Amino acid sequence: MSHSATDNEDQIELGRDENKAIRQRSLRLLGSLLSPHKKALAIAAGLVMLSSLGQVAGPWLVGWTIDNALMPLMEDGDTGPLTFSGLTYLAAAVIGGLAAGAYIRQAARIAQGVMYDLRRRVFRQTQRLSLEFHEKYTSGRVISRQTSDMEALRELLDGGLTGVISSMFLMVFIAGTIVFTDLGSAGILALAFIPSFFLTRWFQKKSQLFYREQRTASARLIVKFVETMTGMRAVQAFRRESTTERDFGNLSNSYREAFLKVFSINGRFQPGLVVIGNLTVVVALAVGAWRVIEGDLGAGTLVAVLLLVKRFFQPIQQIGMFYNSFQSATAALEKVSGLLAEEPTVVEPKNPAPLENPRGDLRLSSVKFRYGSGPVVLPHMDLHIPAGQTVALVGTTGAGKSTLAKLVTRFYDASEGTISLDGVDLREISTDDLRNAVVMVTQEAYLFSGSVRENIALGKPGATDEEIVAAAQAVGAHEFILKMPEGYDTEVNKRGGRVSAGQKQLLSFARAFLADPAVLVLDEATASLDLPGERIVQHGLQTLLADRTAIIIAHRLSTVAIADRVLVMAHGEVTEDGTPEELLAAGGTFADLNQAWEDSLV
Numbered sequence: 001m002s003h004s005a006t007d008n009e010d011q012i013e014l015g016r017d018e019n020k021a022i023r024q025r026s027l028r029l030l031g032s033l034l035s036p037h038k039k040a041l042a043i044a045a046g047l048v049m050l051s052s053l054g055q056v057a058g059p060w061l062v063g064w065t066i067d068n069a070l071m072p073l074m075e076d077g078d079t080g081p082l083t084f085s086g087l088t089y090l091a092a093a094v095i096g097g098l099a100a101g102a103y104i105r106q107a108a109r110i111a112q113g114v115m116y117d118l119r120r121r122v123f124r125q126t127q128r129l130s131l132e133f134h135e136k137y138t139s140g141r142v143i144s145r146q147t148s149d150m151e152a153l154r155e156l157l158d159g160g161l162t163g164v165i166s167s168m169f170l171m172v173f174i175a176g177t178i179v180f181t182d183l184g185s186a187g188i189l190a191l192a193f194i195p196s197f198f199l200t201r202w203f204q205k206k207s208q209l210f211y212r213e214q215r216t217a218s219a220r221l222i223v224k225f226v227e228t229m230t231g232m233r234a235v236q237a238f239r240r241e242s243t244t245e246r247d248f249g250n251l252s253n254s255y256r257e258a259f260l261k262v263f264s265i266n267g268r269f270q271p272g273l274v275v276i277g278n279l280t281v282v283v284a285l286a287v288g289a290w291r292v293i294e295g296d297l298g299a300g301t302l303v304a305v306l307l308l309v310k311r312f313f314q315p316i317q318q319i320g321m322f323y324n325s326f327q328s329a330t331a332a333l334e335k336v337s338g339l340l341a342e343e344p345t346v347v348e349p350k351n352p353a354p355l356e357n358p359r360g361d362l363r364l365s366s367v368k369f370r371y372g373s374g375p376v377v378l379p380h381m382d383l384h385i386p387a388g389q390t391v392a393l394v395g396t397t398g399a400g401k402s403t404l405a406k407l408v409t410r411f412y413d414a415s416e417g418t419i420s421l422d423g424v425d426l427r428e429i430s431t432d433d434l435r436n437a438v439v440m441v442t443q444e445a446y447l448f449s450g451s452v453r454e455n456i457a458l459g460k461p462g463a464t465d466e467e468i469v470a471a472a473q474a475v476g477a478h479e480f481i482l483k484m485p486e487g488y489d490t491e492v493n494k495r496g497g498r499v500s501a502g503q504k505q506l507l508s509f510a511r512a513f514l515a516d517p518a519v520l521v522l523d524e525a526t527a528s529l530d531l532p533g534e535r536i537v538q539h540g541l542q543t544l545l546a547d548r549t550a551i552i553i554a555h556r557l558s559t560v561a562i563a564d565r566v567l568v569m570a571h572g573e574v575t576e577d578g579t580p581e582e583l584l585a586a587g588g589t590f591a592d593l594n595q596a597w598e599d600s601l602v
């Protein structure tokens with residue numbers, strides 16, 4: 001596996017260039033998510049400005065009223081200016097309030113639009129990526145991208161961001177108003193900005209590290225959880241409960257500690273800002289009061305400036321708090337953008353070669369294969385499987401049987417050499433054509449939630465009911481389906497729809513039969529069935545194999561017996577190749593294996 005976009009996901013400290021590249025990747029993603037909402041964003045910006053203006057107008061009007069409306073009232077009994085300022089105050093409050101409300105609604109609409117888009121992109125991407133990626137990245141991590149990362153982004157977009165944008169606007173407006181009202185006080189505010197700036201930088205640097213640590217810890221926790229839950233059978237069978245519990249406890253503890261680190265620096269940052277804010281108000285008050293006594297400054301202006309300075313620091317605190325969700329959302333965005341930047345390793349051809357009525361002639365020429373940059377699994381393989389032949393693959397575990405199956409079905413591409421179907425390189429065949437021509441039936445025989453009918457129909461979208469029933473009949477699944485509570489309409493995976501391992505296999509045979517591929521690759525379930533069950537499955541299998549090329553990773557004597565040819569594999573190479581009879585007569589590995597199987601039946 002070459003270097004890919006998700007490789008450095010678990011690293012906490014990254015190099016400068018790497019950091020920059022990741023940041024740019026995240027920003028590009030953000031840009032592409034926001035670009036469809038340009039108009040809505042412009043409207044939101046207009047609304048937020050209006051609401052900030054409304055909020056700044058309040059303190060400013062108080063100052064103006066003290067200096068310009070109270071005097072005429074006390075000296076001449078003139079109520080005009082006071083009425084004017086009162087009405088203006090009211091208008092500003094109403095307009096500001098309405099604008100703030102409209103802004104929140106508008107921002108929520110944009111945020112939900114972005115989340116909707118992103119959720120779908122992540123889902124589409126995870127389906128698009130090759131099996132190689134999924135085997136490496138694991139489902140737990142995909143799940144944490146789609147759940148906790150999405151949640152972090154949603155929190156940011158829903159709550160924090162809306163507030164922070166309006167806070168920032170408000171700060172700019174307040175600063176502008178102070179400059180406009182009294183330059184001296186603006187100078188004090190500017191001085192106070194210096195320590196706030198350094199404090200914020202310090203916080204930024206520290207928290208970035210801790211937040212990344214926290215996200216990594218949370219992802220590990222989810223991965224462990226998903227792994228344990230999906231492997232619950234193995235966990236219980238091997239009495240692994242206490243070990244997994246201990247591991248989970250350790251991971252929870254790292255998560256807790258990462259969180260505490262974040263909070264401990266938060267606990268210094270926020271009070272720091274409060275102190276700076278309060279000191280600024282005190283200094284502005286002292287200097288201002290002195291200037292009022294000197295006659296340089298109106299008392300009203302001083303009141304207005306003090307109210308504004310106090311307001312100025314409120315949003316900084318909010319921005320500080322917002323920094324939490326901003327940091328986790330940034331980390332989430334970094335990971336999600338990494339996932340979205342992954343490219344499938346198995347690439348669909350640009351100009352696919354036509355493949356009409358495939359016959360199923362398979363050829364591997366000088367194929368060499370390794371998983372990513374791992375050790376060589378198949379050193380050199382030349383193999384020809386003529387159309388219609390049934391080949392049983394046997395061999396020790398780790399011999400490379402499943403690997404061969406994954407290559408023939410093009411879940412992976414060969415590292416060297418070519419694999420062709422009817423003389424066409426698999427890499428030249430469109431994915432649709434290939435999936436129609438080559439079907440893989442895996443051991444798990446995965447059933448999706450839905451009815452029995454829907455599960456069989458997966459083999460051929462748009463199949464008629466008759467075709468579905470005919471497929472079930474052909475492989476011998478019809479009888480037990482009819483015995484289910486609602487026949488073909490029974491929901492599988494639900495109560496009453498539970499099927500046995502053998503029945504599951506029959507359903508997946510019916511699915512494959514309906515798909516009617518030229519090449520069938522089958523990983524036979526290792527779980528042994530009872531004898532009648534085995535006979536039914538065997539019969540189904542025989543019907544399924546007739547008239548097509550088949551490669552079966554065989555675990556049963558009865559399966560090998562129906563094969564035209566047996567390939568024995570060891571260490572990635574074919575060591576014996578012939579009809580079952582020939583190999584038995586030759587007395588090699590296959591003969592031994594056969595003997596062992598026969599003994600186990602006694």
Ligand SMILES: Nc1ncnc2c1ncn2[C@@H]1O[C@H](COP(=O)(O)OP(=O)(O)OP(=O)(O)O)[C@@H](O)[C@H]1O
Pocket residue numbers: 135371374377395396397398399400401402403404
């Ligand atoms: N996704 C993977 N990434 C890296 N190495 C792998 C991967 N899958 C299999 N391998 C390695 O490739 C080798 C062949 O494995 P493969 O699964 O093909 O064997 P097998 O003959 O099917 O074994 P079994 O009968 O136990 O299923 C093994 O050494 C295995 O460790």
